[in-house]
Amino acid sequence: MRAAVKVFAERGYFAARMREVAESARVADGTIYLYFKGKEDLLASILEEHADAFLERARRDAAATDDPREKLRRVVERHLVSLENDRQLAHVFQIELRHTRRFLRRVARGKVSDYLRLLQDIVAEGAARGVFRRDIPADMAARAIFGAVDELLTSWVLSARPTPLAPRVEPLLSLFLEGLEEREQRGRA
Amino acid sequence: MRAAVKVFAERGYFAARMREVAESARVADGTIYLYFKGKEDLLASILEEHADAFLERARRDAAATDDPREKLRRVVERHLVSLENDRQLAHVFQIELRHTRRFLRRVARGKVSDYLRLLQDIVAEGAARGVFRRDIPADMAARAIFGAVDELLTSWVLSARPTPLAPRVEPLLSLFLEGLEEREQRGRA
């Protein structure tokens, strides 16, 4: 699977040949099919494995603090840092995972939904506690945050000379938080 | 080209057959090649035509007002409404345009850059005028806004029962603007 991430990142999913994946993994062509149903299943498995692990960690990060603002910060940081640490995986996640409509709809979007729900819950919780504005729909806020982070990562992946992502967390969060906070919270922020 | 949008939207770029496009356009297979270099050029041409038209309109929208906040509002609204009015085109823009790395990098991202520059200029102008915060990098703000709108559109395209997009403009703008504004502006907002 590591070999597949490498080959998919280097050549792109469609240009990648199963033979290349096999060679990269130092196994015979057929061996791949003992563990994966086919090329698409290989891609789906990469998603599953890493997305689940990421979601798990993100949920734990969020649970480790009480402040919804801090929860958001940690989740976004986790998102950016996870993929910054593995550029090949980032490539696969930001580009290769979006290839066919069917795949996007059935597989990739399932994981995105889980992630969006996590963000949405944090926002809704903040709204319930009076920390965040109530007039912004939580699902839209979640989607906006995800979209912003996703776009940041895509441009990072596509850029020839990528800049570090960690320093982006603060300004990005600041952008969203200052907007999400209730008036009275602003003095404190 | 209209036929191509239709077929690409219905079947997906890779599943779409040039023959289907030809049939849909009621011409012979070879005729397409009199006007387009090939399948990819067909996709690129769709992008070119609509992206340029959209950018043109968005720039005019922005130029029609002086207030940077209002500029952002009009551009975002133009973006959402343009694609809401043509779901097949939206499909192609949000999904099919992102298929191969090469295409994404060379073609699609070129247009995105132009669009990002428009947003960035508005943000920078706002910052220069003291309407927007100066501590948020304009390019990052532009990317965040584009990412949020893009994600909104993607989920709209993928959703089975899409909700109208126009009502999303206000809350989305509010989310970003309240965060982007300088402290002293907030009283007024």
Place this chain on the structure above:
Amino acid sequence: MRAAVKVFAERGYFAARMREVAESARVADGTIYLYFKGKEDLLASILEEHADAFLERARRDAAATDDPREKLRRVVERHLVSLENDRQLAHVFQIELRHTRRFLRRVARGKVSDYLRLLQDIVAEGAARGVFRRDIPADMAARAIFGAVDELLTSWVLSARPTPLAPRVEPLLSLFLEGLEEREQRGRA
């Protein structure tokens, strides 16, 4: 199709490569698929074309005489001579057409049924006219004759130094006719 008969006869259906067929026909690989659905359809088409033509001629041969014994003679002769004149086709008919159960049952046997019916009708007519015995079921007699001819052809196809088939018609017919004839006919035969 002639090229396919050649290649199938020389290499066998399974060992035959579509590329070989294409080369033999001096067309590109893909061209075959403009006229045939696939490899199996190519085989089926060979059968259809020749079996129908043979049946047509056999029926005409039979209709050209009134004597059931003579009808049988002409049909059997037509059968043997048709394939003796085209050893490659004979090969395909006797060997390659029997490859998969599904094919045998659905395609090849359909034509055999038509042929058996022709033989059976002749036998039944002879029985009705009192020329042939009535105590031999016509379908069984038809199958026995077909089986005998078929076996003769198979061994001819498989033999390294095949002997002419035409001289076999008389003794074979004699073998069957003497048995099929009513007692009283025998004096004359």
Place this chain on the structure above:
Amino acid sequence: MRAAVKVFAERGYFAARMREVAESARVADGTIYLYFKGKEDLLASILEEHADAFLERARRDAAATDDPREKLRRVVERHLVSLENDRQLAHVFQIELRHTRRFLRRVARGKVSDYLRLLQDIVAEGAARGVFRRDIPADMAARAIFGAVDELLTSWVLSARPTPLAPRVEPLLSLFLEGLEEREQRGRA
């Protein structure tokens, strides 16, 4: 081997997977190769085992009587009944054994030759004794009889609702014998 007969009969030789045979025999994939050289050898072994046993019994049947007509009757009956009692085996014999030219020529036809020789010897003996006609070549008569029985069996195997084969022996024999017998014998028959 029993497992192989079952799987070959159910799926066909080519569609049969060695794994299925192994599973059906409740052994591991590799175990088959301890006893058979490969898939084709497995098929050949099935043929060997049953064909030899059949030939043995057929020869004994023939030797048990003196009358060439009775010899033929017993051999044909043995042939039909042997396979009628084991439909899966019959399937393999009538269909699956004829798949590749090489196999047919080298393996299957060897046994057929032995069988033809048995029939031929009976016919020749009958001719020598004056029981059968001398003007019918014994090898052709043998082939005709074999072909008729073979065709009977093939149609029985392919038929969805097979009729019993035993009652076919008498009419079939009658068909051949009446034709084979010398004039003077006919009064007695």
Place this chain on the structure above:
DNA sequence: GATGAATGAGCGTTCATTCAT
């Protein structure tokens, strides 16, 4: 300009067989 018959390169996957354990 328009046609559409012909092209032919390109590849995921299967499965009989092997062999280290």
Place this chain on the structure above:
DNA sequence: AATGAATGAACGCTCATTCAT
């Protein structure tokens, strides 16, 4: 003897593109 994970050769078919008409 038995296992079963690993092997890797082998191939039918698709479809974007071309070009003679």
